[in-house]
Amino acid sequence: xxxxxxxxxxxxxxxxxxxxxxxxxxxxxxxxxxxxxxxxxxxxxxxxxxxxxxxxxxxxxxxxxxxxxxxxxxxxxxxxxxxxxxxxxxxxxxxxxxxxxxxxxxxxxxxxxxxxxxxxxxxxxxxxxxxxxxxxxxxxxxxxxxxxxxxxxxxxxxxxxxxxxxxxxxxxxxxxxxxxxxxxxxxxxxxxxxxxxxxxxxxxxxxxxxxxxxxxxxxxxxxxxxxxxxxxxxxxxxxxxxxxxxxxxxxxxxxxxxxxxxxxxxxxxxxxxxxxxxxxxxxxxxxxxxxxxxxxxxxxxxxxxxxxxxxxxxxxxxxxxxxxxxxxxxxxx
Numbered sequence: 407x408x409x410x411x412x413x414x415x416x417x418x419x420x421x422x423x424x425x426x427x428x429x430x431x432x433x434x435x436x437x438x439x440x441x442x443x444x445x446x447x448x449x450x451x452x453x454x455x456x457x458x459x460x461x462x463x464x465x466x467x468x469x470x471x472x473x474x475x476x477x478x479x480x481x482x483x484x485x486x487x488x489x490x491x492x493x494x495x496x497x498x499x500x501x502x503x504x505x506x507x508x509x510x511x512x513x514x515x516x517x518x519x520x521x522x523x524x525x526x527x528x529x530x531x532x533x534x535x536x537x538x539x540x541x542x543x544x545x546x547x548x549x550x551x552x553x554x555x556x557x558x559x560x561x562x563x564x565x566x567x568x569x570x571x572x573x574x575x576x577x578x579x580x581x582x583x584x585x586x587x588x589x590x591x592x593x594x595x596x597x598x599x600x601x602x603x604x605x606x607x608x609x610x611x612x613x614x615x616x617x618x619x620x621x622x623x624x625x626x627x628x629x630x631x632x633x634x635x636x637x638x639x640x641x642x643x644x645x646x647x648x649x650x651x652x653x654x655x656x657x658x659x660x661x662x663x664x665x666x667x668x669x670x671x672x673x674x675x676x677x678x679x680x681x682x683x684x685x686x687x688x689x690x691x692x693x694x695x696x697x698x699x700x701x702x703x704x705x706x707x708x709x710x711x712x713x714x715x716x717x718x719x720x721x722x723x724x725x726x727x728x729x730x731x732x733x734x735x736x737x738x739x
Contacts (some may be wrong), residue, residue: 434461
């Protein structure tokens with residue numbers, strides 16, 4: 407088997423590459439443009455993927471049509487997992503254009519490449535819970551719930567999903583869509599919440615927690631480790647159904663204050679917190695996201711490592727030896 411992974415040098419991408427190395431004998435081709443969020447191939451080096459001769463990496467900006475030369479280097483593949491995307495909500499609000507180019511036009515270019523593959527088994531379109539918008543208390547959105555995008559990032563991912571499904575319907579492309587919630591793990595960009603809080607607690611600096619207008623109810627998420635996402639992705643490549651959607655969801659809901667307090671306890675450093683009404687100053691921020699994971703559970707998929715165990719291991723990893731460099735913004739410049 408041969409698999410192409412767009413964004414394979416990124417955060418989730420490199421975890422998926424590592425998972426494939428450990429659990430398959432497939433040949434792996436990584437396609438990545440090495441943007442601000444990806445410090446070269448450092449993540450892939452860190453998991454020793456270059457010791458494997460079956461891993462190849464190509465630099466390519468798929469906001470442009472994939473060139474004949476890159477097509478030749480990739481060759482024919484059995485699977486395409488489209489992880490590459492612009493993902494920062496804040497940056498999408500400041501400047502939506504790169505998100506439209508990457509997430510919509512870029513997805514079309516990868517779909518066009520996929521349509522030329524002779525033996526393609528699956529195109530996996532990776533997306534986000536944010537396409538469904540904020541979830542009221544007690545509500546968990548199912549796979550085919552209506553869209554309610556509240557920021558440009560979410561809107562471009564919804565557009566990418568619909569474009570992908572249109573290729574399945576119009577051209578018969580073998581395709582399914584994955585929506586996942588907030589992912590954490592080793593080597594994540596320090597702008598993201600968990601590495602940011604680890605950094606702040608370790609430096610004994612105050613932590614800002616986004617809350618509702620009363621400044622009493624923190625935002626909450628169903629967090630899931632990138633290794634569990636990788637396991638879910640490989641499971642779906644073997645068990646998915648054409649033109650279906652699947653929610654990859656963490657096993658429990660945790661609010662951001664509880665999460666910060668957990669990090670503080672693991673580091674054994676007393677932290678200070680301030681709950682702020684972030685929603686009023688940034689309308690694109692959603693207080694609560696929630697997806698229903700019953701469909702995947704009914705198929706037989708389960709999370710290998712529990713949330714608390716995964717989180718504690720991740721926190722300690724960041725502060726071991728040279729790993730602390732992944733908490734520094736300079737690593738990405």
